[in-house]
Amino acid sequence: MIKINNLDFSYKNTSLFHDLDMNMDHGNIYGLLGRNGAGKTTLLKLMTGLRFPDSGEIITGDFLASSRPKEMLEKICFIPEEIWVPPLTAKKYVQLYSKCYPSFSHELLKTHIEEFEVPYERNLNKLSLGQKKKFLLAFGFASQCALLILDEPTNGLDIPSKSIFRRLVAEYINDDQTVIISTHQVRDVENLIDPIIILEKGKVIFQQYVNALQDKFKIVKMKEKSDTEEILYSEKTLGGYSVVMEADSETEAEQLDIETIFNIAVNNPQKLNKIMKGEDNE
Amino acid sequence: MNKGTVFSLDRFLALLNIELNSIKKPALITAAAIGGFVFLTSLNFTNQDPAMHMGNFSLFLMLGGLIFTSYSFKELKENTSGMSWLLIPGSHFEKFMVKLLVASAGFIVGITCVYYLGMFLGETVNALILESPHRYLDIFSWDFLNLIGGYLLMMSFYVFGSIYFKSYHFIKTSLALFGFFLLFGIIVLTIAYLVFLPYFDGFSIKPEYKEILINAQRNSGRVHGQQENNFQIGANMPVFRYIMKAWMNFVTPIVVLIASYLKITEKQV
Numbered sequence: 001m002i003k004i005n006n007l008d009f010s011y012k013n014t015s016l017f018h019d020l021d022m023n024m025d026h027g028n029i030y031g032l033l034g035r036n037g038a039g040k041t042t043l044l045k046l047m048t049g050l051r052f053p054d055s056g057e058i059i060t061g062d063f064l065a066s067s068r069p070k071e072m073l074e075k076i077c078f079i080p081e082e083i084w085v086p087p088l089t090a091k092k093y094v095q096l097y098s099k100c101y102p103s104f105s106h107e108l109l110k111t112h113i114e115e116f117e118v119p120y121e122r123n124l125n126k127l128s129l130g131q132k133k134k135f136l137l138a139f140g141f142a143s144q145c146a147l148l149i150l151d152e153p154t155n156g157l158d159i160p161s162k163s164i165f166r167r168l169v170a171e172y173i174n175d176d177q178t179v180i181i182s183t184h185q186v187r188d189v190e191n192l193i194d195p196i197i198i199l200e201k202g203k204v205i206f207q208q209y210v211n212a213l214q215d216k217f218k219i220v221k222m223k224e225k226s227d228t229e230e231i232l233y234s235e236k237t238l239g240g241y242s243v244v245m246e247a248d249s250e251t252e253a254e255q256l257d258i259e260t261i262f263n264i265a266v267n268n269p270q271k272l273n274k275i276m277k278g279e280d281n282e
Numbered sequence: 283m284n285k286g287t288v289f290s291l292d293r294f295l296a297l298l299n300i301e302l303n304s305i306k307k308p309a310l311i312t313a314a315a316i317g318g319f320v321f322l323t324s325l326n327f328t329n330q331d332p333a334m335h336m337g338n339f340s341l342f343l344m345l346g347g348l349i350f351t352s353y354s355f356k357e358l359k360e361n362t363s364g365m366s367w368l369l370i371p372g373s374h375f376e377k378f379m380v381k382l383l384v385a386s387a388g389f390i391v392g393i394t395c396v397y398y399l400g401m402f403l404g405e406t407v408n409a410l411i412l413e414s415p416h417r418y419l420d421i422f423s424w425d426f427l428n429l430i431g432g433y434l435l436m437m438s439f440y441v442f443g444s445i446y447f448k449s450y451h452f453i454k455t456s457l458a459l460f461g462f463f464l465l466f467g468i469i470v471l472t473i474a475y476l477v478f479l480p481y482f483d484g485f486s487i488k489p490e491y492k493e494i495l496i497n498a499q500r501n502s503g504r505v506h507g508q509q510e511n512n513f514q515i516g517a518n519m520p521v522f523r524y525i526m527k528a529w530m531n532f533v534t535p536i537v538v539l540i541a542s543y544l545k546i547t548e549k550q551v
Binding site for chain 1: 287293296297299303304307360361362363365366368371373374376547548550551
């Protein structure tokens with residue numbers, strides 16, 4: 001779905017991405033993670049053609065992203081973190097914009113609008129941030145685009161809406177569709193995103209399926225800090241340490257969460273990637 | 283790698299519908315204000331000048347139209363609205379043509395209808411109650427066509443300014459145009475001064491050369507009456523005049539609009 005080859009991108013004189021390569025395939029819900037300023041939103045903009053690379057190329061669908069052809073745009077639904085809505089009622093917005101998306105389903109939209117409890121007859125500008133976001137999410141899911149890009153989608157959503165959002169994403173994905181979720185709120189999408197992509201200093205430092213890591217590593221509680229080779233990462237907690245290590249099924253342990261994976265990847269990317277590639281066994 | 287199609291009528295109409303809906307409310311308010319103003323000015327029986335409406339209409343067309351055109355690409359002012367607009371499924375060409383159609387034909391037709399409505403009501407009242415002579419805006423006159431040509435030329439610059447500048451589009455475009463024409467004028471005058479200096483005495487043609495030109499004009503028979511005593515550039519150089527008209531009314535706007543379109547294709551938010 002998306003191919004990024006030798007991407008270089010900079011803001012004025014500050015280099016953000018250098019020689020970045022990445023592939024994203026259909027049928028996955030990608031989690032795009034990174035620290036503040038790592039370039040997640042910029043990468044999403046580059047994928048949709050809103051920003052142009054300094055060099056290298058980005059192919060979205062079968063199209064050069066920077067050329068923004070309509071055939072590419074009608075397959076993309078991008079809901080940014082900071083949203084904008086025209087001064088129209090939700091109903092009018094759907095009436096006008098749904099015509100631009102060939103696979104748009106009005107039945108799905110009706111269901112999602114009801115689930116999210118979005119006032120359909122009110123002017124979008126008069127809605128709260130959360131309601132605007134819920135409306136755009138409902139519209140995005142109903143568009144049935146091949147590529148759904150969500151930047152911090154759970155910001156501004158209330159607790160029930162977050163659950164509905166998770167369910168709708170899970171229902172949305174099929175073999176022909178790709179979802180990319182960029183977020184800092186990893187707990188909101190904990191069991192949803194897989195694989196995860198971690199950006200750090202203009203590079204992809206980690207791109208793996210979460211399951212593969214969870215099968216191999218567990219979080220074990222220890223009273224004392226240990227520096228043995230098996231320990232991949234440790235963190236001080238109340239009453240001891242949480243350490244990440246290879247663990248068998250008999251050891252009392254917790255499942256590895258995305259937040260911990262992110263911390264491991266940022267603090268020890270080489271070791272994590274080595275382990276995942278099986279080089280430690282050689 | 284596919285390149286995508288450039289134009290489809292269905293898509294164009296869908297985008298036009300979006301655009302018209304986005305400007306509907308402010309456009310109706312402005313139309314009501316202009317219509318009301320025209321109605322009131324049409325009641326003015328003290329002004330019997332038949333050209334009154336042409337003067338008023340010129341003001342609304344040029345000032346109103348250029349302010350309106352300056353905000354054609356208002357979505358690009360903010361990153362959030364710019365992202366939304368650039369990602370609407372449609373080619374750059376379709377999106378650009380929608381904006382252009384609204385700023386050109388859309389505005390001209392709209393303002394003419396509103397003006398005519400206000401003028402018709404005002405002049406009717408004027409004629410019935412005040413028994414004042416009837417004045418009207420002649421849209422089939424050369425003056426009117428010249429005015430539309432001038433508007434289209436200026437509009438093309440303001441479309442470019444609407445895309446090029448991030449804020450205060452109207453003021454910045456006006457200042458840029460003023461600066462450009464000032465510079466252009468200085469350069470042309472300097473060149474003309476250096477080339478034609480021997481033929482001039484200050485800003486006037488030296489009498490001996492003026493006499494030659496007027497005699498040539500008399501002999502050509504192109505100018506008659508009182509005008510024979512002054513040299514008429516337009517009458518003596520019709521080809522030059524047509525070239526200049528074509529350049530200003532067709533070539534310049536088209537070149538500026540092509541530049542505007544290319545600017546849209548490379549717009550980033």
